[in-house]
Amino acid sequence: MTTVFNQDREGKITQNPASHGGYAIETKGLSKSFDKVKAVTSLDLKVEEGSLYALLGPNGAGKTTTINLLTTLIAPDSGLATVAGYNVATQPNQVRRNIGVTFQEVALDRNLTGRSLLDIHGRLYRLPQAEIKKRTQQLIKLVELEDVLDRQVKTFSGGMKRRLELARGLLTEPRILFLDEPTVGLDPHNRERIWAYLQELRSKQNITIMLTTHYLDEAERLADKVGIIDEGKLVVEGSPGGLIASLGTDVVKLTGTGDIARFKEILREQEWIAAFRVARAGSEEETPAGEETSGLFDILVNLASEAGRSVKPLVDLAERSGFNVEDVSLQRPTLNEVFFKYTGRRLRD
Amino acid sequence: MATVVKKRAVTTVKESGEWSGLLVGIYTLWLKHMRKFRSSPVEILFTLATPVLWMLLFGVCMTGMVTEFQGGLGYQAFITPGVMLLTGLTAAILGGTTLLLERVNGTLKEYLVAPIPRLAVLLGSMTSGLTKAILQAIAVLVAGCVLDSTLVFRVLPFLAAIGVVALFCLGFVGLASAFASQAKSMESYHSLIMVMNLPVLFISNALYPLEIMPSTLRGLALLNPTTYAVDACRILLFGTKPEIGLLIDLVVLVLFMFGGLYYGYRSFNKVMQKIGA
Numbered sequence: 300m301t302t303v304f305n306q307d308r309e310g311k312i313t314q315n316p317a318s319h320g321g322y323a324i325e326t327k328g329l330s331k332s333f334d335k336v337k338a339v340t341s342l343d344l345k346v347e348e349g350s351l352y353a354l355l356g357p358n359g360a361g362k363t364t365t366i367n368l369l370t371t372l373i374a375p376d377s378g379l380a381t382v383a384g385y386n387v388a389t390q391p392n393q394v395r396r397n398i399g400v401t402f403q404e405v406a407l408d409r410n411l412t413g414r415s416l417l418d419i420h421g422r423l424y425r426l427p428q429a430e431i432k433k434r435t436q437q438l439i440k441l442v443e444l445e446d447v448l449d450r451q452v453k454t455f456s457g458g459m460k461r462r463l464e465l466a467r468g469l470l471t472e473p474r475i476l477f478l479d480e481p482t483v484g485l486d487p488h489n490r491e492r493i494w495a496y497l498q499e500l501r502s503k504q505n506i507t508i509m510l511t512t513h514y515l516d517e518a519e520r521l522a523d524k525v526g527i528i529d530e531g532k533l534v535v536e537g538s539p540g541g542l543i544a545s546l547g548t549d550v551v552k553l554t555g556t557g558d559i560a561r562f563k564e565i566l567r568e569q570e571w572i573a574a575f576r577v578a579r580a581g582s583e584e585e586t587p588a589g590e591e592t593s594g595l596f597d598i599l600v601n602l603a604s605e606a607g608r609s610v611k612p613l614v615d616l617a618e619r620s621g622f623n624v625e626d627v628s629l630q631r632p633t634l635n636e637v638f639f640k641y642t643g644r645r646l647r648d
Numbered sequence: 649m650a651t652v653v654k655k656r657a658v659t660t661v662k663e664s665g666e667w668s669g670l671l672v673g674i675y676t677l678w679l680k681h682m683r684k685f686r687s688s689p690v691e692i693l694f695t696l697a698t699p700v701l702w703m704l705l706f707g708v709c710m711t712g713m714v715t716e717f718q719g720g721l722g723y724q725a726f727i728t729p730g731v732m733l734l735t736g737l738t739a740a741i742l743g744g745t746t747l748l749l750e751r752v753n754g755t756l757k758e759y760l761v762a763p764i765p766r767l768a769v770l771l772g773s774m775t776s777g778l779t780k781a782i783l784q785a786i787a788v789l790v791a792g793c794v795l796d797s798t799l800v801f802r803v804l805p806f807l808a809a810i811g812v813v814a815l816f817c818l819g820f821v822g823l824a825s826a827f828a829s830q831a832k833s834m835e836s837y838h839s840l841i842m843v844m845n846l847p848v849l850f851i852s853n854a855l856y857p858l859e860i861m862p863s864t865l866r867g868l869a870l871l872n873p874t875t876y877a878v879d880a881c882r883i884l885l886f887g888t889k890p891e892i893g894l895l896i897d898l899v900v901l902v903l904f905m906f907g908g909l910y911y912g913y914r915s916f917n918k919v920m921q922k923i924g925a
Contacts, residue, residue, distance in 0.1 A: 370761045371760075371761060372757060372760055372761055374921075392666065392669070392763050395761055395762060395763040396763045398761065400757075400758075400761045402754060402757055404754050405754075406753070406754035406755050406757050406758055407755065408680070408684070408750075408755050410684050410687065410688065411680070411683065411684065415680075415683055419676060419679070419680045419683075420758070420762075422672070422675075422676040422679070423672070423673065423676050423758075423759065423762040423763075423764055424762060424763060425672055467758075
């Protein structure tokens with residue numbers, strides 16, 4: 300592996316320790332409690348350089364605490380976390396020089412102008428004035444705030460504030476950008492814009508991004524890797540596609556009435572069916588065997604192969620088994636199903 | 649492992665380059681607060697209004713009652729040090745408000761993840777509070793000169809008096825930071841400050857000499873740093889007969905300043921451990 304040298308703010312040439320490990324963020328057994336409440340429990344994470352990692356979980360799952368630990372805002376109770384190759388507990392200043400952060404709540408000074416706010420931020424990181432001016436121009440173009448830059452922040456809309464925060468997080472050209480719920484509370488239009496900026500940014504430079512979200516579509520759209528976190532623990536992790544694929548292929552939903560017990564027996568005999576479950580129509584809750592008496596039922600069938608060729612045979616099979624199909628629909632599995640599979644709960648978005 | 653984790657970098661200023669980081673941090677935050685102050689004329693007017701009203705209303709009316717003071721000193725000149733210190737106190741309290749607001753609305757987090765020591769956050773807001781205090785104290789001194797002919801402008805005594813104001817204000821900046829760090833809300837902070845504000849002015853020699861006060865009140869006044877600051881300012885500005893003595897005044901004020909700053913620092917650090925919780 301080649302050694303990468305990194306020039307720090309004081310102009311000294313320092314060796315970049317992250318280039319040896321290959322991970323931008325790595326945690327081992329990271330834990331943090333607040334007054335007996337375990338916010339993060341023995342978390343092991345590995346985030347590769349240049350990737351976008353999404354921590355997905357419901358509110359209160361420990362996402363923000365994880366971000367706070369990794370950004371050196373709070374210290375861990377136990378365990379190890381390295382960010383950009385530096386230990387967050389013992390080398391917080393090196394970590395801070397290499398990261399950009401946007402917090403969940405808007406944290407902007409209302410009485411400063413956008414330009415002044417960015418200027419102050421750059422000064423905190425000891426950027427020269429010329430550099431601050433240059434980068435401000437570039438970033439403001441990226442987040443489309445050229446027209447309002449000299450207005451006080453209190454006149455900004457919610458979406459504009461988020462975009463300004465994103466620009467602020469990027470001003471110091473961080474190697475790792477942390478975004479805590481970057482699009483929460485934004486209208487669809489502004490969410491799309493933030494996503495577009497992030498994608499544009501990643502296409503231009505090698506930046507590692509870790510974001511937290513409780514929006515499945517956000518994780519699915521942006522992330523290279525998704526970590527599902529629940530009650531302070533990492534439940535499962537993988538690429539969005541991989542996680543969804545782990546559920547099998549598409550799901551065919553047959554809705555109808557008839558002899559369910561017999562149909563189930565016949566379904567079990569078919570090799571091209573990976574799994575199935577029976578639920579009362581619309582409930583999604585599995586109905587225990589023996590309670591499938593009268594009424595409308597959904598039969599959700601996981602196919603072992605692509606759905607395209609199996610829907611017709613499946614309907615034929617049902618008709619022959621005495622199950623009258625009223626409706627057929629195809630369901631593509633989503634991260635929601637993944638979340639449900641691993642936590643037993645639904646993630647609402 | 650456990651020992652490594654426990655070692656927090658919040659309070660230590662040992663890492664190389666951290667001293668320059670401290671200075672950069674203090675300067676940047678000071679600059680930010682000053683920009684906000686400059687762009688908010690309302691804040692400037694509001695903080696100047698109180699002392700000017702004191703000088704104009706209270707001072708002018710009392711001048712009618714109090715005819716002769718030590719060595720021909722006018723009443724408005726007499727109360728100028730007290731009003732100057734009151735102004736400084738108000739500014740110190742507003743400095744605490746800034747810290748509290750930034751803590752409550754989350755802007756503090758931006759600094760806490762920046763490569764500056766956390767102490768810089770505290771000192772940045774303290775120095776900006778002190779700067780405002782001194783600017784306003786100067787304004788009061790000028791007003792005193794204009795209103796009362798017995799207060800004559802001389803460079804050295806004025807500078808020395810401003811130095812006394814600085815000591816006094818730093819002590820209160822420390823106390824205000826401590827309250828601001830601990831206060832749960834804006835309301836609780838301000839009610840505490842309101843309660844503190846009046847006795848600081850009235851239980852002192854700011855508006856009347858110590859010798860005419862009842863002995864209990866005089867005893868209480870001697871526990872009030874304002875008394876020492878007023879005495880020192882009068883000695884420096886007018887060369888009046890000391891009520892306490894310049895040396896004792898300065899020793900008490902320096903102790904008060906360190907006490908206040910230390911208390912502010914300790915409270916701030918305690919709260920910083922909990923931030924993000």
